[in-house]
């Protein structure tokens with residue numbers, strides 16, 4: 001029986017058992033003079049189908065998960081030639097065997113290589129496995145059904161056990177989410193450790209030169225590449241700073257206007273527009289940054305330089321100007337997070353109770369005094385939280401920087417110059433033809449780890465700030 | 475006393491009976507005030523009443539009869555409600571508070587307000603009390619401000635409990651203390667009139683008693699209008715009592731008279747608990 005069929009049968013039997021158990025419970029209810037039934041019939045229904053299907057599903061899942069490995073081991077055990085292979089070639093061989101055993105490209109019997117034989121054997125074992133799996137799973141379902149259906153009585157606490165199972169179900173969902181995250185972090189960590197075996201941590205953390213070019217030929221000059229991440233993290237921070245300097249005040253002040261001053265009509269128009277703005281894909285912003293803002297910033301830079309030459313100001317006269325610049329990327333990224341900050345701030349400002357506004361107004365405060373002296377301080381924890389979230393977003397943003405700030409790693413404080421960021425470098429490291437084990441690829445993981453730790457620290461600080469503020473005012 | 479069913483009484487509701495206006499100087503006075511909420515929903519009909527100097531006027535009446543609405547007209551808090559319209563004349567010391575050249579912001583520093591739910595700002599106790607004086611520049615330096623804060627806290631009976639924790643958040647006080655803090659904050663700007671909208675309805679009997687005592691003491695320096703749902707409270711603290719009914723002012727009389735020998739039957743029905 002195929003997996004899909006088996007699964008369908010299980011679901012179907014769950015339904016049937018549900019109605020059977022429910023029916024049984026209903027019969028107790030109608031038979032006069034009987035004692036009080038503990039739970040509603042529908043709970044007996046759930047109870048029955050859960051115990052029939054869940055254990056069977058578990059076995060089903062386990063079997064499906066492990067069968068390929070078990071069968072492979074058994075097949076390898078049959079062939080001395082395969083046992084002789086080393087680890088990586090064995091896994092290659094096995095892959096080939098899996099492919100061959102797949103029904104669509106089944107090898108002809110005349111093909112007598114070891115692999116073909118192994119594939120045949122593999123196919124055979126798989127068939128046995130499928131049959132046994134079906135039998136076992138169905139048997140367990142039947143057993144579950146018998147054990148529950150015949151043993152439920154009016155005093156069975158079906159309602160309570162269903163409740164317990166619900167709790168476990170919720171718990172397991174949470175655990176899956178957490179485990180997935182942990183798994184990702186773990187794998188990033190492992191690959192990073194691999195990377196740090198080649199490149200010392202101190203070089204990565206404090207090195208100021210980033211050029212991960214790996215030689216095409218062994219004897220090429222500068223073949224080792226340099227992996228100092230400081231310029232990348234600097235670029236990230238620089239651009240995020242520009243973005244937040246633009247977006248913070250703009251977003252906050254518009255939020256104040258919108259929630260405190262604007263009429264209902266204006267609000268009802270502006271809010272949806274903002275939501276549309278927040279939904280614009282970042283690549284569109286990137287476009288805008290690369291094609292419009294970038295050249296503008298560059299022209300401005302040229303103008304500055306000319307001024308510097310004319311007025312004999314050394315710093316300006318020597319200004320490096322490029323089309324791809326930190327300023328262009330920061331400006332556009334700022335525009336991107338304005339709606340984000342605006343709507344978060346608007347929410348927290350609106351959450352400040354009206355009694356605060358009334359209290360302040362009744363003290364003879366004007367509207368703006370009320371806003372700046374009472375509303376904003378009361379909403380500050382939320383606003384700070386929103387800002388930090390926005391920064392996290394800016395740090396993780398890739399597309400805009402990729403298009404507007406360039407990929408050249410410069411350690412510079414000149415916003416007219418091009419810089420690159422952690423995310424952009426991860427993209428350039430991982431796109432294109434790569435060997436998976438090369439230092440270049442591994443470097444991406446190390447960068448990812450750095451990014452992860454940065455945002456983690458940022459969030460911890462955010463939580464801490466918010467909590468301290470709360471303690472002060474609650 | 476007039477007799478009749480409630481419906482008849484409502485239909486015949488004429489001018490306010492008793493003594494809504496006082497003979498001598500009044501602090502505030504309303505004459506022929508109508509208030510409309512949006513869509514011309516009239517909430518208050520033709521109310522005329524005076525607030526004397528150094529007196530407590532209690533406003534009682536069933537829920538929704540417009541007590542809060544009238545109270546909020548007195549310091550123009552209604553301005554903050556979209557679509558609210560006030561007609562008639564309200565004066566403070568003889569000056570029309572709704573006239574064009576009156577600044578509502580300044581008016582509110584002269585006519586303070588205490589709300590039903592204590593609403594201290596999320597600031598320290600000190601900053602709560604200093605809020606108004608700072609806004610209006612009532613203290614020239616830190617020492618003066620300190621004195622003003624201390625004086626207000628003493629007047630509101632909160633000084634002893636809070637003098638060691640002035641820098642702690644005002645929201646950390648108990649409900650009754652918070653309400654006294656709100657009173658302290660109001661009197662710190664030295665108003666002439668204090669409006670109180672059910673100031674004790676969120677408090678336990680002991681905190682209520684403290685606030686009532688406080689109101690009694692404040693009477694010597696301020697004019698107080700207090701909305702209350704507690705007949706006993708009105709009887710204990712007020713000099714005159716106003717009975718409102720469906721947006722109309724039915725009767726205003728000496729508190730004693732209202733509670734022992736009301737002039738209007740609707741008032742009697744209400745205070746004897748016969749009103750539905």
Ligand SMILES: Nc1ncnc2c1ncn2[C@@H]1O[C@H](COP(=O)(O)OP(=O)(O)OP(=O)(O)O)[C@@H](O)[C@H]1O
Pocket residue numbers: 511512515517535536537538539540541542543544555
């Ligand atoms: N902001 C508002 N918008 C529209 N109508 C309002 C508003 N506030 C009050 N009203 C209406 O005005 C009338 C009087 O309300 P008000 O709050 O003055 O009553 P109240 O006597 O204070 O009642 P309570 O004793 O329950 O506080 C009610 O019918 C109410 O529905």
Ligand SMILES: [Mg+2]
Pocket residue numbers: 541542543671
């Ligand atoms: Mg009210």
